[in-house]
Amino acid sequence: MFSATLKRTSLALALSGFIAGSAYAAPEVLADFHQEMGDCSTCHVSKKGPTDDNLTHENQQCTSCHGTMDDMAAQDAEKKLKVSPHKSHLIGEIACTSCHKGHEKSVAYCDACHSFDFDLPFAGKWERKFVPIDVNKDAQEKAIAAGPRDTTDVVIVGSGGAGLAAAVSAHNNGAKVILLEKEPVAGGNTKLAAGGMNAAETQFQAKLGIKDKVSTMIDDTMKGGRNINDPALVKELAQNSSDSIDWLTSMGADMSDIGRMGGASVNRSHRPTGGAGVGAHVAQVLYNAAVKSGADIRLNSRVVRILEDAAGNVTGVLVEGKYTGYYVIKSKAVIMATGGFGKNNDRVAKYDPALKGFAATNHPGATGDGLDVALAAGADTRDLKYIQAHPTWSPVGGVMVTEAVRGNGAILVNREGKRFVNEITTRDKASAAILKQTGASAFLVFDDSVRKSLKKIENYIHLGIVTEGKTVKELAEKMNMPVPALEKTIASYNGFVKTGKDTEFARPNLPRDLVSAPYYAIEVKPAVHHSMGGLKIDTKAEVMNKKGSTIKGLFAAGEATGGVHGANRLGGNAISDIVTFGRIAGKSAAEFVKAK
Structure with missing residues (x-):
């Protein structure tokens, strides 16, 4: 094995084309290239490949040769790149393998939304196809028959603001958490949000002399949603909004700047000092808190089924690990925080044909898998035709x-x-x-x-x-x-x-x-931009079935749900929604687990 310095120098030279010989002439993928420096263990623990879906060991090998993301960003600065591919609004510890693939063509994850024309080694073209949750039925049934690989109190599906808030809240209320994210990076749509977080009667409004009322926020939200919102959910949103600001602030968030978003009658959109983007900031604060709480965060991990017993009680989930295959996690409660389906234009056009062919502001994972998983478990929905x-x-x-x-x-x-x-x-x-x-x-x-x-x-x-x-x-x-x-x-x-x-x-x-x-x-x-409709929930974030009863042990929060925003969401209400109902879902799930 090379020393770290020697490995870094050799790889840099090879990638730059300075090492002669046909071995480096035209490798198809990174795995081909790295074979010249050793066997499979150059990147993997053994020839068996990855041991977890986060590719923990593999990414450590990447940084041992090339340096950290900060190191790479510094190199981008030295090269005077206009846009650094290693410095962005993405949150958490960004894995090298989010873009640099081992056994397939590498793709710049940024290109899922943008088009920066990065010069990526061994690159392919970004492409994301929607994969139904019920493929590979035989493999799924085999994994279920094998029994659970892991056990926890609460499984949270989705790592956007709602999922991260739920993870922190569930931990604070005594529950052990596993959080699953199908994308290689955390943050969902939250990391893309920019404008602010609506909240009424907050400490920051008071400091600036802004007079606002919870009742006014309720009225604005109902009016913006054309009064088809669920009044009970809107009331819950507004009444808890100030507490949600305080909760974020207690974890280190800066929500002191206040502006106004469309449809609001007063300034109530909270954001970092100077009007910096709110979404990535809030998502990073929540991510840090979730990691600190001990939440087991697993990337590249798609939930394809909610498991239930004969009485209809949730017993866990079936996970499709991108590298480790199908497996079962046993849990007493599941929280769906999977966001909307804005990036799936076929589904968008199904509910609103006028939006066929439209581009989307959403992250690449917003394809609606979570909705399908919950529907298969008997969940009811509302307002799906309203897409903003x-x-x-x-x-x-x-x-x-x-x-x-x-x-x-x-x-x-x-x-x-x-x-x-x-x-x-x-x-x-x-x-x-x-x-x-x-x-x-x-x-x-x-x-x-x-x-x-x-x-x-x-x-x-x-x-x-x-x-x-x-x-x-x-x-x-x-x-x-x-x-x-x-x-x-x-x-x-x-x-x-x-x-x-x-x-x-x-x-x-x-x-x-x-x-x-x-x-x-x-x-x-x-x-x-936003799908207002989704899973039908009550004020405790419990998911309802088509008979009007709760599905025992199933909860949901954020854009995966319907009812909060009615026919049209006000700017600034999304972050408020995910934080407030994420907190509620986490607490409700933890209390449900304790009561069982």
């Missing part, structure tokens, strides 16, 4: 632009250089208005004062999706807009800010005029 398109997704690079950009003062203009909508109306209305414009897209236009008010904008500039002009005239010319029209639009808007009343589109908040050069624009269009 986020109005401001950038087709350049596939980046969702947070609603907070509009909330902090940006305006939406069309190709004619004119405003056409109240920028902080609800997402469904904003999306519909954009689709009616020439080219079915629009442009977010803002100035330097908006940029300085929101740290998240720096990410968009870094990713190259922002056009800059030293003057409004220069910006209009770069965007191929009529200069007089854009100048008039901005002047009119600034006039509304001075008078405090938008007489054109009745925008309720006018935080700042756009007078600070330079000026910026981002092209945006709607993309599938």
Whole structure:
């Protein structure tokens, strides 16, 4: 075995093409390449291959040769790469094997959402196909017959904000937890969320003199959801929202900055200082807390069946480990925190044909497997036909632009250089208005004062999706807009800010005029964002069956559920939902286990 230094040098030279000889001429995959440095044990414990689905040993071998993700990011900086593939919004300890595959073509995980054209060794093309949960029936039945490989109190399915919150909450209430995630990285859609977390009557609102009420948050949420929301769930969301902020803060989260998202009547969207992205921050805080609690977090582990006894009580799950195969975990409770199905356009179009062919803001794992698993266990659903398109997704690079950009003062203009909508109306209305414009897209236009008010904008500039002009005239010319029209639009808007009343589109908040050069624009269009419908739950996060009874031992939280958001989710309510109902699900499951 090479020393770490020698291995690192040899691999770097080989990958750079400096080692002569046909052995390095055209290896197909990393396994072929590494065979030149030894046998299977160069990467694996033995010739039998991986011992766990996290590829713990294999990833340790990677870092022993190449260094950590931070080391690689430093090398990217030295190379002056515009976008570093080793530094991102992904949370947790990112495994090298998330991208660098051993026995198949390597793929840049980022390309599941973006298109950065990374020069990845032994690369293939990113492709994700939906695989039904009931394939390989014989192998599944054989694993069930073999009995449980592991036993725990609570199994949590999904590692987004809801699953991580549930893991921490279940531990805090005395339960032992195994958390399963089918993707090679943790965080779900939560790590992509940017705008904020809605909460009413919080300590941070009080410090800023913001007057808000739980009842007002309830009214806003019901109105935004067209009043088809479950009132009991909305009440639970709003009443617990301030406690959820305090809970996150107690674990080290920074939720002190407050802005406003579409559909809210007051500023209640909490986020890190300076308006930094909320999702990755909250997800990392929860991930750290879950790891500290001792939760057994398993990646590359897809749950394909909830197991029940003859009386219909949950007894565990059947897991499909990507590397270790099918196996059973015995548990007294299961929490489904699997998110929605926005990345599965076939399913999206089934419920809403108007969204067929739309891009999605979701992470690659949001395909609806969890919904299928729960349905097979007899769960009931509600509101599946309500699927939200986020109005401001950038087709350049596939980046969702947070609603907070509009909330902090940006305006939406069309190709004619004119405003056409109240920028902080609800997402469904904003999306519909954009689709009616020439080219079915629009442009977010803002100035330097908006940029300085929101740290998240720096990410968009870094990713190259922002056009800059030293003057409004220069910006209009770069965007191929009529200069007089854009100048008039901005002047009119600034006039509304001075008078405090938008007489054109009745925008309720006018935080700042756009007078600070330079000026910026981002092209945006709607993309599938959130599935409001899902599993039917009660206020304890217990999953209901089609007879209206609870399925004993089955709980759910987050986007996997329906009822909280009705027909349309308000911006900022997703993080509030996953944290609040994740906490509730974890506590309820732990209490259920204790009572058995």
